[in-house]
Amino acid sequence: MKGIIFTEFITIVETQFGLDISQQMFDDANDSGIYTAVGSYDHRQLIKLIMSLSHITNIPASQLQQTYGRLVFPALLQALPIPNIEDDDTFRFIEKVEQYIHIEVKKLYPEATPPKFIFSNKTQSTMTMDYHSARCMGYVCMGLLEGCAHYFHQSLTITMQPMNADQSHVRFSLTLTGD
Incomplete structure (x- = not known):
């Protein structure tokens, strides 16, 4: 890491x-x-x-992880090579993390193992995202999602559903609740 x-x-x-x-x-x-x-x-x-x-x-450790994710989002945003985010919203940015940022991280650090996001059921106001990571830090991811929505001045309701016992696979259901 x-x-x-x-x-x-x-x-x-x-x-x-x-x-x-x-x-x-x-x-x-x-x-x-x-x-x-x-x-x-x-x-x-x-x-x-x-x-x-x-x-x-x-x-609780889960609450600390979620808070950490939310608070660390701005610092990570500054540290990562992310083009053209001025016109992004929460959903576009989250997709960009998987489609661009994780790929660039792997280029810079070949030994890195960023989480994998798989998207489904996306509409204008909802998105389902599966998080896969051997590090099992779904609550950090949840906090990062909250930090992202805050950055883009959007309200987001998030439900988190572990898909396996060790939580290396977690499903997030995201709903935008207002701008």
């Missing part, structure tokens, strides 16, 4: 919970806390940090 995911997570934890909680999270996870945005790290280390933070704050 690319280091920007880790560095942004740490920044969000420090901003939302403070330096003491951040340090306690690292201590409890037996983690040095040393990450660079351009490095590559095992995603299980991020899960370990999230679980530690959940234990410290008594906030």
Whole structure:
């Protein structure tokens, strides 16, 4: 997993919970806390940090992941090579992530394994999207979808349905509820 995911997570934890909680999270996870945005790290280390933070704050790990996804969206948007998003809306941008961004990430980082999105049942106001990832971070994806809708000034209702026990396949049903 690319280091920007880790560095942004740490920044969000420090901003939302403070330096003491951040340090306690690292201590409890037996983690040095040393990450660079351009490095590559095992995603299980991020899960370990999230679980530690959940234990410290008594906030469910799923809620922390979703909040992280929502808050990290603007930083990821700035960091990624995304052409012509001025005329996009939430649905067009989400499709562009799969059709363009994930392909470009693979070109830049051949070892990267971005999630796979499969779209179905798309209308002007609804979309069904299947998320496939061995990292099983559907709640982060849900937060990213919320962050995307916020960025494009749209209201979005999202339902999330795990399609298997480990949640490596999750189905999202998205409905635009207003502009």
